Structure formats: structure tokens, C-alpha cells
Amino acid sequence: MTGRSAVITGGGSGLGAAIARSLHSQGAEVILVGRDEAKLAAVTAGLGSRARWLTADVSDAASVDALREALADTEVSILVNNAGIPGPVAALTDIEVGDWDEVFAVNVRGTYLLCKAFLPGMIERGDGDVINVASVSGKRPLAHRTPYCASKMAVIGLTSTLAFEVGPSGVRVNSLSPGPVAGPRMERNFRLEAARSGSSVDDAEQAFVSRAALGRMVTEDEVGAAVVAMLGMPGMCGADVDLSAGMVA
Structure with missing residues (x-):
């Protein structure tokens, strides 16, 4: 991955930081995106060279537009849509509309906005990779987690359809579903x-x-390793990879 630049949303902690470490270890330049400056700076400092961070709210169109403009001189060839929130743990009838909408704003709208921002460059160059982080919870029942599960199934649906839209241009779109x-x-x-x-x-x-x-x-580092493995399979497009320690959908 030497010479490739990767944008990783939700990069200030957890899976985003682990994915950044894995890509960076393989030679990629990583650009961490999130809302918490202190966390982003800490992860970036731990990586050293070939790493930087930018703040953005993935659910806000103007914020994503500003991110795209800030990276206008960078050839982003890898986009990892990892930013997400878990949402409430409650029966559907007890979930407030605002809480439901917030989950979809980050988990689904955010994925859409980042793809909309960075796909044009990939399509123009005829090459690129998008990996959307979904979840096995989008593929099987999980009581009291309806907004999260529904949002992750939406990400899987977005992935499979988008793969057929941009695949002919040489851009690969896949999703990773951790357990x-x-x-x-x-x-x-x-x-x-x-x-x-x-x-x-x-x-x-x-x-x-x-x-x-x-x-x-599974562990955060296993998720990071899975992203690297997926990027090493140029024939993979429109796939959803299950990484769940055998949690059957």
C-alpha cells in the first residue's frame, strides 16, 4: 500500500484507530477523521510520519464538503467508512425519534456523504477502494437494538448497490461486518x-x-487486519465479509 492515501472516519479511537494502525503498517498514508481533536491527535502522534488528522462531522454535508476541500490536493484511493454510533438499548416502542434519527444520520447518512465526496476522484482515476464498516447485527435479530441493526443493514444494502454503480469504473466497494x-x-x-x-x-x-x-x-486488531486483507483482494467487489468469531447470521 506504499504510496496510497487512506481516509478513515471515526479514526480517533477503537476500530478506526486499529484500522489506521494496520494500514499505516503496510505503508499507506493515513488521514484520520473524527470530531474529537485530542483523540485524533493522540492516535496520529502514535503513528508518526505518513499520518495526519482532520476534524469533520460525517453526518453534516457542509462539514464533509469542507473535508473534501481540505484534501483537494490528496489522491485519496482508500476510503474506510468506520464512523458510527451504537444508539439506544431499548425496546422500539421506547426509542425516541431523535435517537433513531441520530443513529441513521451518522451510520448511514455519513457513509453516503463520504462516498459522495471521494468517489468522483476514484472514478476519474479508474481505481480505488471503499470499505464500509457494517456489522453482523445488521444480518440477524438483536433485541432492543433496532436503530443500530437497521442502520447497519442499510450500509450493507448501500454497499452492494454502489459496487455495481462504480465497479465498471475500476472502483471496488465492499463492506466488513464485525461481530x-x-x-x-x-x-x-x-x-x-x-x-x-x-x-x-x-x-x-x-x-x-x-x-x-x-x-x-473479535479484537480491534483483527478488524484492522481484515481491512488490510480485503484490500489485498483486487477481485473482491460488492462483498460483505463476516468477521464475527463464528457468530452465525
């Missing part, structure tokens, strides 16, 4: 589920990971 990833986000979900159900946090976690063949969550 539960060990880290702060899942810890938050387990706490919320425990509070909702009256169980312990440990019981909520065990109930979740017991659905996976390997009986565990």
Missing part, C-alpha cells in the same frame, strides 16, 4: 443490557458471546 468487538463500546452495551434485564454485566456478556462458534469477541 462484537472487545472494547469500551461493548462494555457499555453489556452494562445497559444488564440494567434493562436485571442480570449481571458478566451474564449479559456471556449470553452475547455464547452465540459465536469461538465463544469470544
